[in-house]
Structures are given as structure tokens and as C-alpha cells.
Amino acid sequence: MKKPELLLIDDEPMVGQRLKGGLEKLGCAVEICEDPARALDLIRKKNFDIVITDVMMPEISGMQVLEAARTASTQTRVIIITGFATANLAREAMEKGAYDMIAKPFKPADLRKLVVKAAVEMGYSDIKEY
Amino acid sequence: MSIVAIVSKYADESSKIAEFTALRLGYRLVTMDDLIKTAAKDYNIPEKDLAQVTRDLTLWQHLFRKKKLKLVSLLEHKLCELMADDGIVFCGYLGYPIFKEISHALKVLILADPQTGKSAAADSAKQPDLLSNDGIAGWFEKIYQMDMEDPKLYDLTLNLLQMDISEAGDIIINTLKQKRFEPMTYSMNCMCNLELACQVKTSLVERLGDVEVKSHDGTIYVYSKAFKKGGRKAAKEVKEDIMRMPGVNYVEVYRERAPFDEIHI
Amino acid sequence: MPFHIRDKTARMAAPDDKDLLDRPIFSFRLQIILGFFTFFILSVLITISAMITINKIEKRIATVQTWDRFLFNIEQARRWEKNFFLYGTNLKDALESTGAALEILNENINSLDSSDYSWQKEEIIRHLDRYHIELNRLSQLVESNRSQPAFQNEIEANLRQFGAQMVEEAAEMAAREYEMVSRWLHLLQKVPAYFLVFLFFLMIYMTRFLSIRFMKPLKYLVNQTRRIARGDLTPLRPVRKFRDEFTTVEVAINRMLKELENRQKSLIDSHKLRAVGILTAGVAHELNNPLNNIMLTAHTLMEEFTDIDDDEKLDMVKDIIGETDRSRSIVHNLLDFTRESKSVMEPLNLGRLAEETTKLAVNQAKVRGVPIHIQIERHLPDIIGDRHQLKQVFLNLVLNALDAVGSDGKIHVRVESRKPNLVIAQVEDNGSGIPADVLPHIFDPFFTTKPVGKGTGLGLSVSHGIIAKHGGRISVESAPGRTIFTVTLPYYPTARGNEEKPGSSEEPPH
């Protein structure tokens, strides 16, 4: 069975470090990226099913990642995680096609729930929260 | 599903638009009367009292102030609960601070011909306890310290001098199709926070009078000048009481809002 | 953190007033009164002396008259005497005249004595007596009708001698007195002229004195108000040794300065809070990251507690501690800026200060995707200043730059030293620039081109006030695509650690 491809972008290394194990346990193929510029390259090369991105990163913002991911494939579900969540940012993200947005700090389980929901919607039926 | 909040001092026109929109969207329509009725039933309070308080222009005066504020807070809490449910169209002049913070609530201001307002006022001669148009705006201003018809407060301002009710309804429906008004985890969390804050406020308002409550993932922040006089003891009691409420895991009590809280970017 | 608002209007027991008021009073009123009083005394003196002089002249004239009358009688006597010798007329008249002369002399002897001139009283009286005696002898001779030509000749010679001497003496006295009178009169004529000249000079002196006394403090005040207008709010200090009407003005100005300073301080404080408000986006993001790390790590630890070995657990706990420290330092940095602090002038490294401040805004800049480059000269000399206020200036400049730049914005912060004793700090951005018609107003309070709620227009005005207080300058150069704000602050090579306040560029006391 094909695993959903997941890309996690955050300039804080600890985020990827801590989330990777849990996401992989769900049954995802997880790629971690701390440098948004490299993430843009990755997105252009390969279609990810799910992209999780921080918003405020040096040089390139999460919104740019979101746009890039949505242009690469409209199927891609983009989940925004941000340390500065506001109603305006939420609206902007939704308008640009984000799948969901969650504010930092969040529990790993909260994010996993979202990932499961997105993956199930995309047809990956054997993904579930352990 | 999203929320449509229609605010206007022209009760007749706006409720017609709300009805139209709710019907087309298949959303539940909640008017001020509905809100009052539901709240009266759920909280076991005479409907008359609740209705009275939404029409009371002396609300901010001292007599029974805290009691009245509590009723308002109760209504706001009920509104919060209703909005957390499924898609609703709310039409009324209460609860602005609640839907202000929800990104998936489309806030609409309806303007209309003041002349038709006059006839409504004439109507209210038959129902003397109903507020006139300006009375509604006054009530709003007194309780929220905001100008009800300030377009900056809304996502959409519709002028009924330029269109009829169905056109206005269409515009609302089309606007709501924009993705930006879709709910998401973040905004749903905001809703939960607001609901908890409303609940806590309702429990405090009778004791403290002017009180502001914020909530963030189970952490409650209480701001009230009342702590100035009562000092530590009152604050401690309040803390303990709130801690007992379900869903609360931490409480902070402040005497004043930090001024930079008000500044948004 | 509960918020305390200090009562800034609490009036202090104005210690600055004390300096001004602790001087003896010498008011202008008193000075003017003294001036006029001097005039009055002088006039009185002049009048009295004139009266005395006139009185003296009167007496003199009386003396002159006495002498004249005396002379007249003597001359009369001599004439009778001559007639007697020539024509043999009787001597009775001559005797009478001599008696009259003697009487005049006796009558006026006191007034003649009181004359300034010593006169040969004995001589004249002796001569008169002798003359009288000789006349008597002659008349007895005539009455006895004995012709004794020898005796008569002797008498005649004596008479001639004494008469002539007497006439001569009396005439001399009269002439002398007369000369005296004319001298006094002459003096009396000259004195008013002298007095007028004197008065003229006195008036010139008084005018000059008073106007200088008026103008000097006025000029001082004008200079001081200029200094105040430049933003230096140090209170006026006493420059004269005494108090006068201007002291009231000075005290009032000092009160006003104190009030201004309070106002400025609260403006600075409130604007500081605003700046903090603007920073919240950055700070929220900055703070939520370590919090998120803590949350994720703690939850992971909890979820995988049984699956992982102790080393990994330890690592996670260490991560949590590390992230907590990080949060604390963020909060500390912000609080350090927000803290209400007494204004302390201390030696500061402007470079380090600029760096710390820029750090506060770096997150805000990150939110906007604007890089901030910092370039600081090594071994900068220390300046004397108020840390918190100078931080605020830099923050204002950086936030303004941040507002001005677009998506490809860049901000440069530079600090370097300049000859002879200046440290300059520049904040440069490549934003929209400031239009020429806006440029003259940007330092005005409440001038802003930003929408309501975004700008209060106080940033630059407050910054200007702070820099002026530090004895420095803030200037701007702007073109589209390049705006540079330059803060110039003096340093004092010897001032390291001492109390000298650079703001008080006071003139030396007059």
C-alpha cells in the first residue's frame, strides 16, 4: 500500500525532531526540512500529499510555501502551524488554499489528528491514530 | 460550517435579509428573539427579564447593574454555544466581541433608509418596550464602547438604499463562498476559547461587575478593576471558583488590561 | 503582570526653585525707587546749598552796605574837615559824621565780625577813634579862639593821616566784600549749569544701568528659551546674586520645565508601550516557538515514555530546560525594555545598545521577511546616556524603517565614531523615502502619514526629545529608495563614569 508523502517545514529543528517519529507511526513517509528555500525545491520536484509548514521563517514565509505547494498540485493538503496566529492570518491562509491551520504551541496528537483526517480524505484508508 | 452575523439598527430589514440568507444557505436562523427564547428555556430564566435587558438603555446605570450585566453575559454565552453548533445566520445587535474574533464568521453591517426606521419607531408605539433604531445603536455603544455603524468593524457593509433584500442576500451568500470564511482547527479552537470565556464571565459578572475574561486552551485570564479594592482575597476566591469549572486548568487574575493588548497589527 | 500606573503628576517639592529663591531680594521696584531717591536727595542738597549761598550773599550785601555807609560818613567827615581848613566852616558837622560812622561800626560790629574775612577791626576803630579825638581837639581849639598855628598844623596832619588811612581801609573792606559777593553770585550762576551737566550724566548712567539690568536677564531668558526649544529641559539656574521680578518668571519657567519633563516622560513611556505593542507579533512568534518545543517534547516524552531509553529521556528533559531558558531570555529582553525606570545617565556602548535594540525588532522584521544588517565599529568610546531611552530611539527608527520598506526591504544599522568626539548611529532603509513636502514635519508630534491605529506620529518627536536631552542631534536624509536617519551623540573623553550631564550646555553665569 502506498504511504502518504508528508513534508514538514519549520526552521526550529526541534519541531521536526519530535514530530517525525509520531507521524511515521501513523504510516506516513515523512520528510523534514528546516530550510524553506530547500523545501520549495522539494515541492517543485515531488508532489507531496501533505505539507506542514511554519509561517514565519527567515527569507521565505510559510505563505510562499503554501502557494508553491498549491501550484505544484491542487491535491496537496497544506497545514499551517504558526506561532503568531490571528484571524487575519487564518483568513489569508484559507484563501490561499490551506487545508487547516493550527496555532503553536500545539500537542503532537492535535497535529496527528489533522494529518489523519487529511490522509483519509485523500483516500489513504489505513492511516489512523494509534 | 461558517457563521453569518448580521448587525444592524434596522431590525426589520436585517431580519428579512437574515431569513433570506439562512433559507438559501440552509443555515439555522437565530434572531434576537430566538436567542432570548432559547436562553430563557435553557437557563430557566423568565423570558421577560432577558428581553427587558436587551432593551434597557439604563443598563449602565448603577441600579441592578451587575444583575443586568449578568443577563447580557448569559445571552452572549448562549450565542456562543449556538455558533459552535452548525452553520447559523445570526441577526441582532448583541455579541459583537464574540464573532469579532472568529475568522470564519462573516460580519455584515446593514444600512437602510432612516425613513423606514421612522415607521418602525411608529410601530414601536404599539410595542412600547421595543427599542427604536437609534436606541439599538445606543445600546450597542454603551455596552461595547464601539460605534455600531463603523464599517471598520465589519467584513461587509451593505446599503439597502442601493439594493433590495434579495440582492443583499445574494451578496452575502457569494461572499461566504470565499475560502477565507471557512472554519479550521484554529478558528474552531478560538470558538471553544470564547465559549469557555463567556461561561466564566457569566459566573463572575454578578460578583465583580465590569469584568473581562479571555481564555486560551483552558487557561483563563480575568481582568477586573474590582480586584483593586478587594485585593488578594477576592482574587484568590475567584481563582478557586473558576478552577472548579470543567475545562479550566489554569487561572490568571489581573487588575487591568495591559494597554498594548489593545493594539493589533 | 498587573499593571501599575504611577502618578506622574505628583508634584515634587521643587528643589530647583530653592536655588532661585534662596537669594536676597533686590527687586526692580526697589532699584527704581532707589534711583529716584538719589535724584531727590541730590535736588534737595542743591536747593539747600543754593539757599545757604543766597543767604550768605544777602549778608554780604548787607556788609557791603554797612561799609558803604561807613565810608560815606567818613568821607563826609573829611569833606567837612577839608572845608574847615579851606573855608573855616564849623567842625560840628564833621564830628557828627564821625559819630555816625562810629555808630554804624558799633551797630554792625557783630555782622562784620561774622564775615569770612578777618578785618583790622582794632586798626579801623583805633584810627576812627584817633580821628575823632583829633577832630575834638581841633574843635576845642577853634572854640577857645586861640590861634596856635603849629598845633593846628599838627592836628591837621594827624587828621589827614588817620582820615586817609581809614578811608583806605574802609574802601578796601568794601571792595573785598563786594568781590566776595560777586564771587558768590558767580558761583550761584555756575552751579545750576554744573548740576545740569551732572544730572545729564547721571541720567545716562541710570538709563544704562537700568536697561542693562533689565536687558541682561531678558537676554538670558531668551537664550534659555531657545535652549529649551531645542529640547534641553534642564532647569534654569540662578545667574545673579539676588532675586528680582525675573526670578518669578524663572521659577515659573522651571515649573513649566518640570511639567514638560513629566509630560515628555509620560509620552516617552506611553510610546514605549506602543512600541512594545507593535513588537508583540514578533514576540508572540518568538515566544511561541520555544513554548511549542517544550509542548512537543513533553508530549513526546509522555507518549513514548516506555519505548525510549534513559539517555533519550534525559536529552528531552534537557531540551525542555534549554527551551525554558530561551523563553525566559525573550521575556527578560522585552521586560527590560518595558520596565519603568528612573532616568539614569551612565556610560554606554552605543554599538551594543543598538545591537540589543535591533534584536528586539528582528522578529518583527522576520515576520515581514526583512533582513536587518548590523555593522558596528569595534572599540567605540562610551557615551553618557540613559539606556532605556536610547534603546527606545533606536527601536523607533528601526520600526519606522520596517514600516517604510516593501517586500524586498533591507535595513542597515551602523554605529561608528567620528572626529572629534562624536558617536554616530545610522538606520538606513531602502523603502519608499520621505517626500519633500513631508520631510519638514516628521519630527512634529502627532505628525504621521500612517493610518489611524498604525501610527501615532509620536515616534520621531519622542526620539528627538530624547536625543536633544542627551545633547545630541538627530537628522534625516531621504530619497526614494534610501532613507537614512542619523543620531549624533557627543562623548566626553574624560567623562568616563563621572556625573557630568551632557545635556546641560549652560552658559557660564553672568
Ligand SMILES: Nc1ncnc2c1ncn2[C@@H]1O[C@H](COP(=O)(O)OP(=O)(O)OP(=O)(O)O)[C@@H](O)[C@H]1O
Ligand atoms: N524610514 C522612513 N521612511 C519613510 N518615511 C518615514 C521614515 N521614518 C519616518 N517616516 C515618516 O515620518 C512620519 C512620522 O514618524 P513617527 O515615527 O514620528 O510617527 P509614526 O511612525 O507615524 O507613528 P509611531 O511611531 O507612533 O508608530 C511617519 O508617519 C512617516 O511618514
Ligand SMILES: [Mg+2]
Ligand atoms: Mg514611528
